[in-house]
C-alpha cells in the first residue's frame with residue numbers, strides 16, 4: 001500500500017457520477033469552493049470513465065474511487081492509475097488484495113471486530129460507515145479507547161449541521177458526505193450552489 005494523507009482534505013465529497021462531462025463540471029465547482037479531493041463511487045457505469053476524465057481535466061484534485069467492494073473493482077481502479085480507493089466494507093479478500101495494491105486503501109468498518117481485521121493488515125485509516133447509523137460521534141469516542149492508533153473517516157448521514165462535531169474528534173482524519181453534491185443539484189447543473197456548499201464545508205476546518 002502507498003500512503004495518501006487524507007488529513008489536508010478534511011471533507012471528502014462522495015459523488016455518484018452521471019457522466020464524464022457533468023462529473024468534470026462538478027469537480028471544478030468543488031475545487032472552486034476549496035475542496036481538493038473527490039470520491040467518485042463505483043455505483044454507476046459512468047464511474048470509471050468519470051474517474052479518468054476528472055483525473056485528466058482537473059489535475060489539482062485528488063481523485064479517489066469509492067464503493068470498491070471486491071477484487072475485480074479494485075483491479076479496475078488500479079488499472080486507471082487511481083492512488084486512493086475507499087470501500088463501505090472490509091472483506092478479507094478485499095483487504096488482502098488492497099494490501100498488495102499500489103494505492104492507499106480505506107476500508108469501511110461498523111464494529112470493533114472490523115477495526116481489528118483492518119488493523120491486522122496494517123491499514124491505519126478506516127471509513128466508519130454508515131457513521132450516523134452505527135453510533136456516530138459516540139461510537140468514534142468509544143473506539144478511541146481500544147484503538148488509539150486508528151484514524152477514521154466517518155461517512156453516511158453526515159450533513160452541514162453535524163459534520164463539524166465529527167471533524168472535532170482527535171481520531172477523525174477527514175469525513176465524507178454527499179450533502180454538497182446531491183443528485184438534484186447535479187441534475188440541475190447547479191454548480192454555483194455546489195461551489196457555495198463546498199466553500200461553507202471547507203470554512204474554518
Ligand SMILES: O=C[C@H](O)COP(=O)(O)O
Nearest residue numbers: 014156157158177178179
Ligand atoms: O452511501 C452514501 C455515501 O457514502 C455518503 O453518505 P451520505 O449520502 O449519507 O452523505
Ligand SMILES: CC(=O)C(=O)O
Nearest residue numbers: 066067086087088155
Ligand atoms: C459508503 C461509501 O462512501 C462508499 O461506498 O465508498
